[in-house]
Amino acid sequence: MTVTDTTSAAIVGGPGLPQERRVVTEIPGPQSRRLLERKAQAVAKGVGHSIPVATVAAGGGVLVDADGNSFIDLGSGIAVTGVGNSAPRVVEAVQRQVAQFTHTCFTISPYDSYVEVAEALNRLTPGDFEKRSALFNSGAEAVENAIKIARHYTKKQGVVVFDHAYHGRTNLTMALTAKSMPYKSGFGPFAPEVYRVPMSYPYRDGLTGAEAAERAISQIEVQVRADNLAAILIEPIQGEGGFVVPAEGFLPALQKWANDNGVVFIADEVQTGFARTGTMFASEQFGIVPDLVTTAKGIAGGLPLSAVTGRAEIMDSSHAGGLGGTYGGNPIACAAALATIETYEQDGLVERAAEIGTLLTGRLNAMRAGDPRIGDVRGRGAMMAMELVDPATGRPDAALTSRVLAAAIAQGVVLLTCGTYGNVIRFLPPLAISDELLNEGLDIVWKALTDAE
Structure with a gap:
């Protein structure tokens, strides 16, 4: 589905939203680009944005943009929507x-x-x-x-x-x-x-x-x-x-x-x-x-x-x-x-966060074992990160981090960075996300990292 008119499109958010990654246009698509152009003319330049899409619906573990792309959400609005967007x-x-x-x-x-x-x-x-x-x-x-x-x-x-x-x-x-x-x-x-x-x-x-x-x-x-x-x-x-x-x-x-x-x-x-x-x-x-x-x-x-x-x-x-x-x-x-x-x-979300932590720890440490550019994996629960470095020196690699971020977004995954040196990828999924979506998102991140060699 491609949404061409966000004022009339019947998109329902919340947990009823299909829990799937779906990329139907380039990122950003034409509707998102239109909004970003308006933003540039109306909003102060100091108010930046990390993901170049116009969100029209969100729920569970996904965000949907104005062009009909559905993104796996690994950011939760910076740890805000732990219960999921539009929780009942x-x-x-x-x-x-x-x-x-x-x-x-x-x-x-x-x-x-x-x-x-x-x-x-x-x-x-x-x-x-x-x-x-x-x-x-x-x-x-x-x-x-x-x-x-x-x-x-x-x-x-x-x-x-x-x-x-x-x-x-x-x-x-x-x-x-x-x-x-x-x-x-x-x-x-x-x-x-x-x-x-x-x-x-x-x-x-x-x-x-x-x-x-x-x-x-x-x-x-x-x-x-x-x-x-x-x-x-x-x-x-x-x-x-x-x-x-x-x-x-x-x-x-x-x-x-x-x-x-x-x-x-x-x-x-x-x-x-x-x-x-x-x-x-x-x-x-x-x-x-x-x-x-x-x-x-x-x-x-x-x-x-x-x-x-x-x-x-x-x-x-x-x-x-x-x-x-x-x-x-x-x-x-x-x-x-x-x-x-x-x-x-x-809804047992404290326990769910611990389960997500186990999944993230296992997947990220497996990535680390296969790629020396991942210098460290750390965090607790549904707040995990990997620090990317030059494997020869251990110095922070912010450029690599930016490339991985951009590639993941282009493939339909909302991903955030952090760190004093700009070289840390953080994982903050909603606690309402499914294991299937989370694993698919991690697969995309791993491919983005391996492609960025």
């Missing part, structure tokens, strides 16, 4: 809420769905202690508010972050983010009192978790000192920085030092949260219990929502009116979040 519970909950009311502003007139989301987050996040939550709109906004809360609670200003970290594109979160291009270049000056220390990166540093933690803590004590430090902020598994999984023992050692020294330990679970890694939160896999957790992406099935959840005494330290925002915890997004959380729990 989410669609029904959103439709009900839109018919009731779309907005009041929770800080003007509260409503129950915001409270219910907070209660769910307090229950689900790691830690057997009294918690509070506050809702916002984006991951960056959640991170900013976590830092605000930590500073208010500790009466200190310093924040420690890590090499390869990504935390957002607002002014403060750009300061927290490591990579300059494209996130920070030309946008300074940045917020002060941010200190960067080395991350545990086993493939490249060869250190044990204890050794990497000692290196980081030593630098913190020399450059900042605990009596100036409000918070340590870290992604349990780094996202944009390359899906870097720290060595065993690294995160617990950092948390212990923070707890012993009156420093708030914040886990940025924006990308790792909500079943993505095979547990509800990645912190669980590393044996850490953060003081504060930031969430977004997978929280609401594609609607904009984020949160900060943590120890009641820390969260309650801010004065009334110090937290909030016009759209934070919008009732439609809250309805979607409750339906999304129900879907994770009722």
Whole structure:
């Protein structure tokens, strides 16, 4: 099927969408090219795009473009649509809420769905202690508010972050983010009192978790000192920085030092949260219990929502009116979040993420055994990656990564890259994807890699 008029084409999304890869035009096709031409004339150049197609429907494990091409989705909108696009519970909950009311502003007139989301987050996040939550709109906004809360609670200003970290594109979160291009270049000056220390990166540093933690803590004590430090902020598994999984023992050692020294330990679970890694939160896999957790992406099935959840005494330290925002915890997004959380729990998606992880690990390691350009395979659950390198030197090979990406897209697979050096291919399939589609997508990636020799 080739769709020539997206205004009249009867394309149904959601789980009813045929779960198949189908390439019927060149990529991009004529309808997608038309939209991209309009984008160039109407949208700021700084708003880029990775995949040159105009999406008109999505569901399960596929995206369909305006030309009728059906793509295997290995990106989930950057880990957002874990429950799949247009998941039935989410669609029904959103439709009900839109018919009731779309907005009041929770800080003007509260409503129950915001409270219910907070209660769910307090229950689900790691830690057997009294918690509070506050809702916002984006991951960056959640991170900013976590830092605000930590500073208010500790009466200190310093924040420690890590090499390869990504935390957002607002002014403060750009300061927290490591990579300059494209996130920070030309946008300074940045917020002060941010200190960067080395991350545990086993493939490249060869250190044990204890050794990497000692290196980081030593630098913190020399450059900042605990009596100036409000918070340590870290992604349990780094996202944009390359899906870097720290060595065993690294995160617990950092948390212990923070707890012993009156420093708030914040886990940025924006990308790792909500079943993505095979547990509800990645912190669980590393044996850490953060003081504060930031969430977004997978929280609401594609609607904009984020949160900060943590120890009641820390969260309650801010004065009334110090937290909030016009759209934070919008009732439609809250309805979607409750339906999304129900879907994770009722449909066994935590377990499904672990199954996907087993499949991905097996397939990617088999590829690695057959191709020395795959320097490393890492990740957890449905958040896996392979790092492409020059096999002679081990240096990052961003050019090869770009060629593989382009070839996979041309054959109907949505694929994303990441990494400080631009040489990591990441796999973030919806948890609703079938094994058949996932394996077919991996076959395409393998062919793209072998053809790129």
